Amino acid sequence: MRQKWYVFASILSIVLLLGIYQWYSSFISQSIYEESIEHLQEIYTQVDRTFASLVVKNWKLLDCWESYMEHLYRSDTEEDVISLIKREKEQWEFTGFYFLDREGGYQTLDGKRGTIDLGSKFSDLMEKGQRITVDGVLQDGTTETVFAIPTKEEHSIKGFRYSAMGVSYSSEAMVQVINVGAFSGQSNCFVVYSNGDVLFSTRISEEQPANLLDYLKENGQMSEEEFDEVRTGLEKRENGNLEYKCKDGTQYLVYMPVGFQDWMLAGMVSKKIVGERLNKVQILTTSVLAAVFIIIFIVGFRMLLHRNKLKLDKKSLDIKYREELFGILSNIAEDIFVMFSKDGYKVEYVSPNFEAITGIPIKEIKSDIRKLNGIYVNGGKEIPLDNKGILDVIPLNGCWQDELEIAHYKTNETHWYCAMLYKVAISDSQKFILVLSDRTAEKRQNQALKQALDIAENANEAKSSFLFNMSHDIRTPMNAIVGYTMLLDKDAAQEERIHDYAHKIMASSQHLLGLINDILDMSKIESGKTKLNTEEFRFFEMLEDVCAVIRPQAKAKGQNFLIKIFSMKEEVLIGDKVRISQVLLNLLSNAVKYTQENGRVELIIENLSQTSRRFARMSFVVRDNGIGMSEEFLKTIYDPFVRERNSTVSKIQGTGLGMAITKNLLDLMGGTISVKSSPGEGSEFTVNISFRVPKQGADKNFWREHDIYRLLAVDADEDICNNICSLMRDTSVEASSAVDGITAVKMAADACEAGNGYSVILVDSGLQEPDGLETVKRIRACAGQDVIIILTAYDREEMEEGIEKMGADAFLAKPFFVSALQQVVERVRRIEDEEQRTEEKGNNSVLKGLHFLVAEDNEINAEILTELLKLEGGSCEIAENGEDAFHKFKDSEPGSFDVILMDVQMPVMNGYQATEAIRACGHPDARTVPIAAMTANAFTEDVENALAAGMDAHISKPIDMNMLRSTVAKMLEKN
Numbered sequence: 001m002r003q004k005w006y007v008f009a010s011i012l013s014i015v016l017l018l019g020i021y022q023w024y025s026s027f028i029s030q031s032i033y034e035e036s037i038e039h040l041q042e043i044y045t046q047v048d049r050t051f052a053s054l055v056v057k058n059w060k061l062l063d064c065w066e067s068y069m070e071h072l073y074r075s076d077t078e079e080d081v082i083s084l085i086k087r088e089k090e091q092w093e094f095t096g097f098y099f100l101d102r103e104g105g106y107q108t109l110d111g112k113r114g115t116i117d118l119g120s121k122f123s124d125l126m127e128k129g130q131r132i133t134v135d136g137v138l139q140d141g142t143t144e145t146v147f148a149i150p151t152k153e154e155h156s157i158k159g160f161r162y163s164a165m166g167v168s169y170s171s172e173a174m175v176q177v178i179n180v181g182a183f184s185g186q187s188n189c190f191v192v193y194s195n196g197d198v199l200f201s202t203r204i205s206e207e208q209p210a211n212l213l214d215y216l217k218e219n220g221q222m223s224e225e226e227f228d229e230v231r232t233g234l235e236k237r238e239n240g241n242l243e244y245k246c247k248d249g250t251q252y253l254v255y256m257p258v259g260f261q262d263w264m265l266a267g268m269v270s271k272k273i274v275g276e277r278l279n280k281v282q283i284l285t286t287s288v289l290a291a292v293f294i295i296i297f298i299v300g301f302r303m304l305l306h307r308n309k310l311k312l313d314k315k316s317l318d319i320k321y322r323e324e325l326f327g328i329l330s331n332i333a334e335d336i337f338v339m340f341s342k343d344g345y346k347v348e349y350v351s352p353n354f355e356a357i358t359g360i361p362i363k364e365i366k367s368d369i370r371k372l373n374g375i376y377v378n379g380g381k382e383i384p385l386d387n388k389g390i391l392d393v394i395p396l397n398g399c400w401q402d403e404l405e406i407a408h409y410k411t412n413e414t415h416w417y418c419a420m421l422y423k424v425a426i427s428d429s430q431k432f433i434l435v436l437s438d439r440t441a442e443k444r445q446n447q448a449l450k451q452a453l454d455i456a457e458n459a460n461e462a463k464s465s466f467l468f469n470m471s472h473d474i475r476t477p478m479n480a481i482v483g484y485t486m487l488l489d490k491d492a493a494q495e496e497r498i499h500d501y502a503h504k505i506m507a508s509s510q511h512l513l514g515l516i517n518d519i520l521d522m523s524k525i526e527s528g529k530t531k532l533n534t535e536e537f538r539f540f541e542m543l544e545d546v547c548a549v550i551r552p553q554a555k556a557k558g559q560n561f562l563i564k565i566f567s568m569k570e571e572v573l574i575g576d577k578v579r580i581s582q583v584l585l586n587l588l589s590n591a592v593k594y595t596q597e598n599g600r601v602e603l604i605i606e607n608l609s610q611t612s613r614r615f616a617r618m619s620f621v622v623r624d625n626g627i628g629m630s631e632e633f634l635k636t637i638y639d640p641f642v643r644e645r646n647s648t649v650s651k652i653q654g655t656g657l658g659m660a661i662t663k664n665l666l667d668l669m670g671g672t673i674s675v676k677s678s679p680g681e682g683s684e685f686t687v688n689i690s691f692r693v694p695k696q697g698a699d700k701n702f703w704r705e706h707d708i709y710r711l712l713a714v715d716a717d718e719d720i721c722n723n724i725c726s727l728m729r730d731t732s733v734e735a736s737s738a739v740d741g742i743t744a745v746k747m748a749a750d751a752c753e754a755g756n757g758y759s760v761i762l763v764d765s766g767l768q769e770p771d772g773l774e775t776v777k778r779i780r781a782c783a784g785q786d787v788i789i790i791l792t793a794y795d796r797e798e799m800e801e802g803i804e805k806m807g808a809d810a811f812l813a814k815p816f817f818v819s820a821l822q823q824v825v826e827r828v829r830r831i832e833d834e835e836q837r838t839e840e841k842g843n844n845s846v847l848k849g850l851h852f853l854v855a856e857d858n859e860i861n862a863e864i865l866t867e868l869l870k871l872e873g874g875s876c877e878i879a880e881n882g883e884d885a886f887h888k889f890k891d892s893e894p895g896s897f898d899v900i901l902m903d904v905q906m907p908v909m910n911g912y913q914a915t916e917a918i919r920a921c922g923h924p925d926a927r928t929v930p931i932a933a934m935t936a937n938a939f940t941e942d943v944e945n946a947l948a949a950g951m952d953a954h955i956s957k958p959i960d961m962n963m964l965r966s967t968v969a970k971m972l973e974k975n
Helices: 002-075 078-092 121-126 171-178 212-219 224-235 276-332 354-358 362-367 369-375 388-393 440-490 495-520 522-527 539-556 577-593 658-669 700-705 718-730 741-753 772-783 818-829 834-843 859-871 882-890 911-920 940-948 961-974
Strands: 096-100 105-107 113-117 132-138 143-157 160-169 188-192 198-201 240-246 249-257 264-270 336-340 347-350 399-407 414-426 429-438 535-538 560-566 572-575 600-607 615-624 672-678 682-692 710-714 734-738 760-764 788-793 810-813 851-855 875-879 899-903 931-935 953-956
Touching: 002 078, 002 143, 002 160, 002 264, 078 143, 096 143, 105 160, 121 132, 121 143, 121 160, 143 171, 143 198, 171 198, 212 224, 224 240, 224 249, 336 354, 347 362, 354 362, 362 369, 414 440, 440 495, 495 539, 535 539, 539 560, 539 577, 539 600, 539 818, 572 577, 572 682, 577 600, 577 615, 577 658, 577 682, 658 672, 658 682, 710 718, 710 741, 718 734, 734 741, 741 760, 741 772, 760 772, 810 818, 851 859, 851 882, 859 875, 875 882, 882 899, 882 911, 899 911, 899 961, 911 931, 911 940, 931 940, 931 961, 940 953, 953 961
Parallel strands: 560 600, 710 734, 710 760, 760 788, 788 810, 851 875, 851 899, 899 931, 931 953
Antiparallel strands: 096 105, 096 160, 105 113, 113 132, 132 143, 143 160, 188 198, 188 264, 240 249, 249 264, 336 347, 336 429, 399 414, 414 429, 535 572, 600 615, 615 682, 672 682
8 A cells, every 4th residue: 555655656746846847847938938028019119219209300390491481481582492401301311302282282392293192191281280191102103101291371382382391201211210220130120001011111122021911821820819819909009919930930029009190010020039048048947957857756766666675575574474374264264265377277275174165175176176166056157267268368466256156075065155266477477366255144144135125125016006007097087177177167158068078077087086996995905906897888988988088188289089980789888997998098098199299099999700699899999190119119018117218208208007007907807909010100009808798688669768760860971871870770760871961951851841750860060061060050940840950070179159059959979879879869858857857856855954064174075065965955064173063063952953974084173083072972962963974985994983983874985966865864764
């Protein structure tokens, strides 16, 4: 451990020294750069000052001349003025002198006239009266730097009227101003405009660039950011500097505004020339630092070698002590140590306890390590002692490890060992060290723990799986209940819709209640079994319950949900209606969920051929054109918690339990399921189930009792018409069909004229030309009010107006069932006397006139029960908990309450305690008043607890009014 620390410390020291060296070099380079730039800025600032001095000198000179000439004009001649200026020109060494007029013309001292272009500065001179310094262009294209001032008054010389005068300097003269004597003349200086155009430079004798920016872009190795920085600095007339590389080496660039006009002064000089002296200092300093670093490294390395030598000597002594200690420990330990070489498998060391543990004599194992292969349990793992390929694969200082079951060579007693085979190098020779560590006790303990864990996990998994399944399936009917409740509130004024919504809510509620009952049945969870509730049911009612849940889901996604039925002979079957609904709901909800918007979902139902009249074999095919499934997923589709893994499915919520539930339920009902699917093409599930058929024939008397003798089916789909006629064939009703509205109206009119009109006419709401609504109106006009007109559609929402406005008597949902038609006919026939029957029912109700004491802590449940009792002609008083109920009864007059309905789970005092308190109080009715438990707990022990507390009966929630009437009647009769 200490050696590793020393190595780490050495590496850290080296890294630290290198870092210091790197930092120092960077610091020196940065200092050289900053000092060089500062030196350059001082030099070119001096150039700028020289420039400024030249400008001031010329303006002062012109001011003096202008004043002097004003005086000369009064006393001297023009020749005297010209002679004076010529003498001044020789003294001040300017190139030319110009008298300037307002038209841009000029006249020299020699009388030569011409024009000069002073650019935009000309207006500043003449109109604004400003002094200017500008680059002027003569007629012959010659460029000169012009210093000009306006005169106080307009004058004339040799017939030329002028308003300003100026002096000019040639480019060669201006170069002398900006020429830098520093750096041995190896620097370049430029005077440029803000756009980079060069006025003049110190490279006048060489090829002078037209534009400084273009020159830098072509010859300099600058980044876009550096180039933009220089260009922006020139445009904004800012001070700046830059170090850049070019073909001549690294260069320093310094630029600054001249101080007048829009000129910029730029200087360039080689980095090597500027920092030559400083570079010598850097090299010397770096050399000294490197020498110090090498000396420190050599001294540290020698110290480390000496320390390691001392450690090796100490380690050699420690090894001798450890060998003695190891020999002693191996005799009493249960671990085996064997060292051998690959060549000849000769053993060089065996721990003394080897024979006692394995049963193999040490002499035999020393001759050949492979004798260990004779004590492995048959079929178990072995140490690869005779496999040189595996031995070669083990890296040096690496280890092969596995767990083996070994039998004692003599007693055949088995033990578990952890085998570790190390590959090491000893004196440049590769050796293998085998260590066998007994893990029998640990293995047996782990096996016992694993077995207990498996049992616990299986029990917990079964419980969790069942609860998850129920949670998944509860949501589907719950959504239907909530949705239709919202529709019921919205369409409260439409009686027909209220009846339909209430029926669908009741269907979903019953389905939900069935699932909740399974959840509450704790014995089923513990056993992991679900029993079937086999009973008679109407097939069309089961199908309507399924559609009530699925159709809104499909409609919300704009999907076309179709149901097709073929050869449906039996409509009353014997089976578990809830479980069959659950299977279809799982398949259809998955089809809707995994089908895109505006897709198609189909449910095809067919009565398969059967060998016995006592059984009906049904086929249910759920087909969609959704996203489909892969072949890999189809292999595990029925496993719990398994879902297809792709980007589309990941966005859809689901637990992966639906298909597992479906498969288990079908296995329980003796059914089968198969699937065909391809990604992007949709899926098709086929379910086959056999049902028992109850012993009952066609109810032909029903049609005579309701005066139904002839039926006309009107639907654009000829298959649907044929199916209706086929299903009505077993009844006493004569069925006919028409595929369009015109034919149907004619058939209805002809039958009415012949005195043999139709009793029932089914009209599809989706007819075209004329549509279903118009067809109903025409049939009603010609057939009168006696005929029952029923509008058919897959969904009531497809109709835009109410059934009454259409002229129809009722609505019948597709697909067609004879039993469904019977229910519609019954409802239509009793519409006229329905209110009377309802009133009679209320007058004859056993609950009429009774006054109840209701103990219910839930306000909504209390309100519902109050309204239900009012409809039955009864009344009630609400107590919000058991204690409140006890005091209300105790303080009441005898005979005030006919029946007490007692909730069990309430705050302050529960139902059992309240009942015991009522029975024990001194009220005259305490021992005789009927008390019924009213609770969601429906177990056998709950009923027994209610009776033991002094109650007379038990009613399960949610309250069923038929059950309530029956229970109250029995209690009153008993008391």
